[in-house]
Amino acid sequence: MDLRMIVVLAVLTGVTGSSNATMRPETGSVDTAGDLNTVPETVEDTLVFGQQQNEEETEEDVMATGELNPSHYPARRAAIVVQHYLNSRYGSPNKLFMVHRVHRACAEDVPDAGRKYQLDISIQEIMSNAMEECSAEVLFPRGEQPGSAEVRASCEELLKINSTTQDEAFYQQHKNNQTLVSAQYLPDSYGHITPGMEPLRTLGTVASSFIMLNQSSENTLYNIAQVANLTQLSTENSQLKFQYHVLLHDMVSQEIINWKLLFTWSPAEGVKIQQMEQLPHVCEKLPKTN
Ligand SMILES: *[C@@H]1O[C@H](CO)[C@@H](O)[C@H](O)[C@H]1NC(C)=O
Ligand SMILES: *[C@@H]1O[C@H](CO)[C@@H](O)[C@H](O)[C@H]1NC(C)=O
Ligand SMILES: *[C@@H]1O[C@H](CO)[C@@H](O)[C@H](O)[C@H]1NC(C)=O
Ligand SMILES: *[C@@H]1O[C@H](CO)[C@@H](O)[C@H](O)[C@H]1NC(C)=O
Ligand SMILES: *[C@@H]1O[C@H](CO)[C@@H](O)[C@H](O)[C@H]1NC(C)=O
DSSP, rough: HHHHHHHHHHHHHHHHSSSSSSOOOOOOOOOOTTTTGGGGGGHHHHHHHHHHOOOOOGGGGGGGOEETTTHHHHHHHHHHHHHHHHHHOBTTBOEEEEEEEEEEEEEEEHHHHHHEEEEEEEETTTTTTEEEEEEEEEEOOOOSSOOOOOEEEOHHHTTOOOHHHHHHHHHHHHHHOOOOOOEEEEEEETSSOOOOOHHHHHHHHHHHHHHHHHHOOTOOEEEEEEEEEEEEESSSOOEEEEEEEEEEEOOOOOOOEEEEEEEEEEEEEEEEEEEEOOOOOOOOSSSOOO
């Protein structure tokens, strides 16, 4: 086994191993992006479901309609899409949203459009530890080449959270610096994160939410497992520019997917993705345990 594989396996174990969230940094301030560990009672379901799912199987089996059990998968999968949406739109190096709990979920078929989920979810903003119950709608389009999910969410209080001061400090630190920052393994395979690297990890999660939002369907449940590495690139303009390699975990297929991301960020403009590229798999499936 090469080293990279070991790291990935260690990360995976952290994600799925037990209800003790080993992925948490010691500060406890960030739980990456709403790992299933936050709803421990669904972890068992998740693993069983993941293992049983046949790749050829179509959606029909899992597509419940009407009122859904809020702690089960279909509700959870739709809710996490709302999280990715909020992070892609409003996240920053110091602002990160996470689904805390699904209170109510309801699914319906919308003729000629797709499947629509209506959700009441508690969403948490990690840095300020604020929480709000939001109502949201997620439409998964149907068709030959269905586009990305369409999301609407009303979380007025959370959107008032102002991270301008911290974001500005982060910006100044990296804009006017002789050294371009670089880092790897956020967090490491023990779930630790180097002090001071938290905003860079959060920024990686926010940028990854663009991929996760784009790739999500009713049959996925994406979280970021790890920032494998990152490099800041120099720019001529006012933006900060980064290249990140991230490992995303789909709880349903148990795949770890390696993506390369090129993006810019500034307090005023937020994240602007310049390039996202899926790299060859590092690890096809979670190995079977006996
Ligand atoms: C979780 O961690 C605590 C303290 O680290 C430990 O006492 C407990 O046994 C762990 N639980 C599981 C399920 O691993
Ligand atoms: C997002 O996904 C759609 C298809 O679902 C694709 O056409 C589009 O190119 C993707 N966007 C990016 C930025 O990759
Ligand atoms: C956020 O706070 C900064 C300074 O604390 C202030 O200048 C800015 O107007 C605030 N932004 C919003 C949207 O409230
Ligand atoms: C420049 O970057 C280094 C390493 O990231 C950091 O320790 C230092 O505080 C930064 N300098 C300024 C002026 O922000
Ligand atoms: C960053 O991580 C990717 C994916 O794991 C790897 O292919 C690449 O070599 C790494 N780059 C550096 C500079 O470590």
